[in-house]
Amino acid sequence: MEQHKIIEAMRELAGAANVVDAADDMAPHLIDWRKRHSGTAACVVFPRGVEQVSKVLAYCNANAIKVFPQGGNTSVCGGSVPDGNGNSILLNLGKMNRILEINANDNSMTVEAGCILADLQQAALEADRMFPLTLGAEGSCQIGGNIATNAGGTNVVRFGNTRDLVLGLQAVLPDGKVWNGLRTLRKNNSGYDLKNLFIGSEGTLGVVTAASLKLFPKPRALATAVLGFVTVDQAVQVGLTLQSAFPGELVGLELISKSEFEISLRHAAKARNPFQQTPEWMVLVELAASTGTSEALTERLTIALEQPLETGAIVDAVIASSEQQRAELWNIRHSVTEANGREGMGLTHDIAVPTYRIPDFVRQAGAALAEHYPQAVPVIVGHMGDGNLHYIAMFTHEFWAQVPDKMRMQSELSHLLYDIAAAMGGTFSAEHGIGSLHVEEMSLYKDAQELAMMRQMKDLLDPNDTMNPGRVLPPVSDA
Template identity: 40%
Template sequence: MIGQDIIDQFRALLDARGIVTGADDIAPWLTDWRGRFHGQAAAILQPDSTEQVAAIVTLAARLGVPLVPQGGNTSMVGGATPPPDGSALILSLRRMNRIRSISASDNLAVCEAGVILSTLHDAAAEIGRRFPLSLGAKGSATIGGLVSTNAGGTQVLRHGTMRALVEGIEAVLPDGGIFEGLDALKKDNRGYDIKQLLIGAEGTLGIITAASLRLVPAIAARAVGWAGVRSPADALALLRHAEARLGDSVEGFEVIADDGLGHVLSHIPGTRCPIETRTPWHVLIEVDHDSGRQPGPGERLESALAEALDQGIALDAAIAVNEAQAEAFWRIRESLSEAERAQGPALQYDISVPVARMPAFMTDTAAAAERAFPGTTASSFGHLGDGNVHFHVRAPKGTADGPAWIAAQGAAINAFVHDAVVAAGGSISAEHGIGQMKRAELGRLASPARLHALRAIKAAFDPQGIMNPDKLIPRPGEG
């Protein structure tokens, strides 16, 4: 544990709101979003400026005190949870919540790390622009965390991950130096791209304090449709059909197994199946126009889905008739994780494989998992167009003690699923990061060259190991 004398040295750098030491106030921030990882910390440091972050990191480096950066604490892999021995302090960026500038002419917003994603969405809408990244935790996830984990979401098909949307970064490096890289330069050949190293590094190479983010024109009109299909292979055929007919106006394309839809209908009040036919698989598709060009997105989507029905690619389809219905379609997709939790204990996997191999992976791996672990059920949902789906293995019906089932079966099921992902040429982390939950599996499955590079970069940036310890980088012996 960290003693009072060290806490007092950090207290001297901050104002009255800059440090939290009450156990009850700290407690909510010691557990990850899924409740699987629990840590201890003697204090939460809450700077309100980049200069204060730099002062904190400089002192931490001098004292050898590890820091765990935290935003909205929405990590799905325990990436923002302090170690259980109390050896680290939490560095919260939530007070750094200013949008420093936002410009329609530059299509750029400069946001501090603590800006909540939905706040940026609202600010962009006020100037006729939008930030094209959204996810279920948009009301609590912060920009710093989204950049640090290279977040994805439902619009990656058209706009890419956070890595594609970040034009510049300001960060405090492990020695306390400030990396000033917010200028949105289209061409910059000054050697290694420090910005890209920091994106997706999960706070292990430095503390992101602000980012310059790319905006796009606001949606002038959109259409949201729902289609029922026989299989993920038909869902992929529908995607290729939609791309051929609709081009890059296809903004979202989500695939959902029927059992997942059933869980939403059972556990989320006010939801209903958008089509009359219950099919084995379902597709949610959004088509957006950023101008008033004709024909509009509704007419174009209707034509494309009609052709898909005629060709037997789709079994049934519906198009939302108004915005309320469009939001109701999306609510089903966004409620899947909540419904899965209500359904019972499960192991969840955020994985990606090459798009062409995804349909077979979704069906074959689910069937294989159910054979290998009798009584379990497996299914998936997610962003088929970018090769990223969320694959779930649920405990046998009637399992009362979820943690005990996970403790008994989790390691074997994890290895089974991850081995299948690697065999398909995929990644065990598509958009949630590695954190501490997947660190050992990364060490087991990554190539020696990848592991060597990760450890060498970490050692070069953070030789004392004070930046978000025990996250992302496998320990010696884990690879």
């Protein structure tokens, strides 16, 4: 269908005020925030409710118009911008951003897909509860996108991925049918689990329009420390020991390499090195509890650290003694993405392996880089408790500018690392998802039977390939 006809139809279905087609107004929605992926569309549609989403999808599905759903446009995998076809629509959920219910007694809230994550965190706090999902993009990402991509972040070690925080879903299927699965029950064994099929399917099976989410008691006490290590083996060993000691309290366990720590200190505003001498490896650890005081919790953490400090497994430790010091420690961690961008050209890999295999991965990956890409500096930061490393091969901008075939080098370097993770039962995409960036890896690394089943699900729920085409699943010929 021609673009002007698509725009007319969308104005009819969603209201003229909710359809944007001027190039300037569309521009920020057509390119991702890292400026690595871009596309075009006939228009951007901002539906105001589930009925409008239903009408738009039914129309598009019947008229061979592709639909690209978008939340806060914070994907790092090219999952939130359209492709280059142009005769498609971008469906932005940002104006469906109401909190429908927040119920502290039920430890739940029911919200529309376009709510910004930080707003939900704040709303939970105001109800004397906590919504534990927390990640770098929380100020702009939307809960619908978090659900579509099963977002992770720094609290997963205690509260799980987004999948584990969703009690119920409302979704619109590609043909416009609405599934109202909003409910807050903790137990419901009446039939197949449908919600988990939508969670993490990245908008390829339908559009999540609302969700019921778990809330948790607000933490009353926090204990935060950054620990220094000579070897990554010691870092992981102490990390596993802390996980065993504090299964209910350990809410953060982040691994940071010296290279990453120094990059963050170099570029982050107000960053201050808490160490006299920066260790080779650092672990940022945080405990939280809903009874007792931060002093008492910090005392318990300090006692647990005594033995590894005595044996020398930990070479240095900085325990936060105030909220300000705690914020400073986390600031170093939270600043890495921006700092890495300023440092050079970092090729990021979002791998996961079983936690205890992290030292093996780091050694093998380091050796592979040293052999094949000696110009790369390994920069490592990650959610150690989940076995999830962001493993970055950092090049100088000067070197990168001179690489003749950047795409090819990036692909070859990545596959070198993904092969190492795969051999350990690991994955090439732990929390960032597939988007358009990792479709090739789906063909290379996923089990053929699993891919075939995914394709069956896609063909069943979206036989016209209306929803987010070209994302997640390899083209049929590859599968």
